[in-house]
Amino acid sequence: xxxxxxxxxxxxxxxxxxxxxxxxxxxxxxxxxxxxxxxxxxxxxxxxxxxxxxxxxxxxxxxxxxxxxxxxxxxxxxxxxxxxxxxxxxxxxxxxxxxxxxxxxxxxxxxxxxxxxxxxxxxxxxxxxxxxxxxxxxxxxxxxxxxxxxxxxxxxxxxxxxxxxxxxxxxxxxxxxxxxxxxxxxxxxxxxxxxxxxxxxxxxxxxxxxxxxxxxxxxxxxxxxxxxxxxxxxxxxxxxxxxxxxxxxxxxxxxxxxxxxxxxxxxxxxxxxxxxxxxxxxxxxxxxxxxxxxxxxxxxxxxxxxxxxxxxxxxxxxxxxxxxxxxxxxxxxxxxxxxxxxxxxxxxxxxxxxxxxxxxxxxxxxxxxxxxxxxx
Amino acid sequence: xxxxxxxxxxxxxxxxxxxxxxxxxxxxxxxxxxxxxxxxxxxxxxxxxxxxxxxxxxxxxxxxxxxxxxxxxxxxxxxxxxxxxxxxxxxxxxxxxxxxxxx
Numbered sequence: 001x002x003x004x005x006x007x008x009x010x011x012x013x014x015x016x017x018x019x020x021x022x023x024x025x026x027x028x029x030x031x032x033x034x035x036x037x038x039x040x041x042x043x044x045x046x047x048x049x050x051x052x053x054x055x056x057x058x059x060x061x062x063x064x065x066x067x068x069x070x071x072x073x074x075x076x077x078x079x080x081x082x083x084x085x086x087x088x089x090x091x092x093x094x095x096x097x098x099x100x101x102x103x104x105x106x107x108x109x110x111x112x113x114x115x116x117x118x119x120x121x122x123x124x125x126x127x128x129x130x131x132x133x134x135x136x137x138x139x140x141x142x143x144x145x146x147x148x149x150x151x152x153x154x155x156x157x158x159x160x161x162x163x164x165x166x167x168x169x170x171x172x173x174x175x176x177x178x179x180x181x182x183x184x185x186x187x188x189x190x191x192x193x194x195x196x197x198x199x200x201x202x203x204x205x206x207x208x209x210x211x212x213x214x215x216x217x218x219x220x221x222x223x224x225x226x227x228x229x230x231x232x233x234x235x236x237x238x239x240x241x242x243x244x245x246x247x248x249x250x251x252x253x254x255x256x257x258x259x260x261x262x263x264x265x266x267x268x269x270x271x272x273x274x275x276x277x278x279x280x281x282x283x284x285x286x287x288x289x290x291x292x293x294x295x296x297x298x299x300x301x302x303x304x305x306x307x308x309x310x311x312x313x314x315x316x317x318x319x320x321x322x323x324x325x326x327x328x329x330x331x332x333x334x335x336x337x338x339x340x341x342x343x344x345x346x347x348x349x350x351x352x353x354x355x356x357x358x359x360x361x362x363x364x365x366x367x368x369x370x371x372x373x374x375x376x
Numbered sequence: 377x378x379x380x381x382x383x384x385x386x387x388x389x390x391x392x393x394x395x396x397x398x399x400x401x402x403x404x405x406x407x408x409x410x411x412x413x414x415x416x417x418x419x420x421x422x423x424x425x426x427x428x429x430x431x432x433x434x435x436x437x438x439x440x441x442x443x444x445x446x447x448x449x450x451x452x453x454x455x456x457x458x459x460x461x462x463x464x465x466x467x468x469x470x471x472x473x474x475x476x477x478x479x
Contacts, residue, residue, distance in 0.1 A: 020423055023433075023447030024415065027404040030446065040405065040415045047416025 002028050002041035009045050012052045020048075081304065082128060085289035085342040086121060089327065093117045093335060095282035096328035099268055102275040105260045109330045116332025120339030127343040138186045139194035145179045146201035152176070153208035160255050164209040176206065176214045177324065177333040178340060181310040184221040185344035188306035191225075191233050199237035203244035212253060213314065213323030215245040220313035221306050228302040257322045264325035265318060282328035283315045286338065289345055300346040307341055383462045386413045387421055391459035394431070394451045401436065401448035422449060430455035 006028060010021030024044045031037040097110050152175045157165040165172050183202060187195050199222070206215040222238040257263050265283065269276030290308035311326060314334070318325040326334035383391070389411035394402055396410075408418055425431035432452050435445045451459060 017423065019447070020419060023404065024419060026444040026446060029444050030403065031405055040408070043414040043416035044419055045416070047414070047418075047420050051420070 002034070002037045005038075005041040005045050009041075009048060009052070012049065014052065017048075017052070080347050081289040081292035081345040082124065082342050082347060084292050085345060086124060086339065088285040088288045089117065089120065089335065089339055089342070092282035092285045092327045092338075095278040095285070096330075099264070099275040099278040099282070099328060100260055100330060102278070103260065103268065103271045105330060109260055112332050113330060113335060116335040117339075119332070120336045123336065124339045124342055127340065128347065138190045139192040139198070142183050142186055142190065142195045142198035143201065144198075145183050146198040146205065149176055149179065149202050149205035150208070153205045156209075162209060162211075162253065162255055164211050164214075171332070173336075174324070174331070174333040176209070176211055177314075177326070177331075178337040180206075180214055180218065181221075181307070181314070181337050181341035182344060184218060184225075184310050185303050185307045185341050187237065188221075188225045188228075188303045189300075189344075191231060193233065196233040196237050200240040203237075203240040206241075207244035207247040207251075210248040210251040210253060211323070212245070212248040213317035213321055215241065215248045216317045217310050217313040219245045221309040224305050224309040225302065228305055253322070255322050258330075260330040261324050262322040262329070263319065264329040265315065279325070279328045283326075286311045286315065286327060289342065292345075303344055303346070307345060310341065311338065385465045386411070386417050388462050388464040389413060390418060390421055391425075391451070391455070391462060392464050394449065395456060395459040397450060399450065401434070401450050403446055403448055407449070425455065430458050 003025060006021065006025035010018055010025060013021045024041070028037045028041060031040055093113055093116075096113060100109055100113075152166055153163055156163045156175075157167050157172065159165065164176060165174050167173075180202065183198065187199055199218075203215070203218060206218060218241040219238070222234065222241050226234050226238050264279055268279045287308050290304050292304070314323075314326045317323055318329070324331045324334055327338050390407060390413060393407055393410040402410075404415065404418060404422075407413075407422075408415055411418070413421075422431060422433070426433055426449075430452060431449055433447055433449050436448045437445050
């Protein structure tokens with residue numbers, strides 16, 4: 001019996017500690033009394049098993065995160081943060097599915113998340129084909145999307161006095177979760193008067209819906225943009241967002257928490273440690289593309305930081321309020337939003353076409369061939 | 377200045393037992409009895425001491441056939457210093473005359 005216990009202990013110990021398991025097992029042969037040997041084995045298991053089990057449970061997630069970070073450096077150098085982000089999205093959705101399965105979520109929920117992932121990847125592939133030069137139009141695009149958010153607040157699907165959804169072909173979508181991260185990351189490099197107007201309209205929409213989590217995401221992201229490069233227009237957008245956030249804090253938000261959707265980050269640990277670890281690892285994966293984007297030039301680094309701030313804020317807000325847990329919780333809107341926002345991150349140098357050497361808002365300094373050669 | 381975690385009395389007792397053994401090697405069960413600690417306390421401590429460089433461990437072949445090898449331990453030079461700096465509490469108390477009188 002004592003030997004069996006020690007063999008079990010040896011099995012669960014991490015490889016670097018297996019020798020110690022063997023040492024304990026062999027030490028039993030020197031204990032003359034069987035009861036003493038059993039007590040020795042039991043105490044050893046009690047002393048070492050909790051640590052061994054903890055490391056055993058954490059190992060897949062630590063390995064996954066380590067692999068993601070390594071991939072982000074090696075693979076990212078070749079394919080850029082968008083490709084790394086797409087892989088992270090696949091990993092995060094998969095971990096979310098694991099967590100929901102452990103927690104006993106309906107199969108339909110798993111299907112919706114998997115379907116949103118496929119749709120999102122197609123969307124990312126389509127948007128990524130747009131030449132970077134078209135980014136000059138993104139001021140108008142941001143304004144246009146903000147009007148959609150405002151329209152959602154005014155005529156969208158209303159639940160418990162809150163209007164932040166639209167029904168599309170029988171599926172309920174939260175437009176702010178799909179569009180706002182993309183708009184914020186795009187704004188970080190398109191700080192034109194038109195884009196700023198879009199941000200102010202979006203802030204108004206968040207206040208009207210009201211949506212604390214999205215308003216918090218907006219404020220955190222715009223604060224990051226201001227911290228990286230402050231100018232009058234960005235400060236104006238941040239002020240509007242801060243005001244909207246204050247309004248959402250003052251307005252009642254009596255929406256009850258939905259299972260598998262809200263507060264998943266903390267509640268999943270109550271279901272099972274494995275579910276909790278899957279959710280935490282999946283949420284951490286969402287931020288991996290920032291590691292790649294940070295190695296580019298200042299303009300693109302600011303966009304990567306804005307992207308990271310948006311998703312970090314969304315995850316934290318979801319942990320403490322009744323708002324959807326992005327990507328790892330049930331809900332296709334966040335999955336679509338994450339993949340769409342990846343399109344704002346820099347593409348690999350070899351894939352850039354057209355005059356990518358100049359920021360989208362600014363005119364090319366010179367069109368003469370000498371400058372082009374020097375900048376190429 | 378970094379703060380170092382104070383050693384528990386169990387750790388001090390194990391260090392004292394290893395210090396008493398001098399250059400000789402000690403074994404797990406023997407240390408449990410000498411230091412009056414359970415194996416669940418001893419082994420995590422030995423693992424930590426070895427990782428920190430205070431302890432060296434080696435496998436010793438059995439003197440008689442048919443028995444398994446044994447894992448043996450002794451203090452390194454820094455381990456000896458650590459043990460000297462951290463004697464068991466009762467020794468400290470006795471030396472400073474603060475030990476509570478028993479009836």
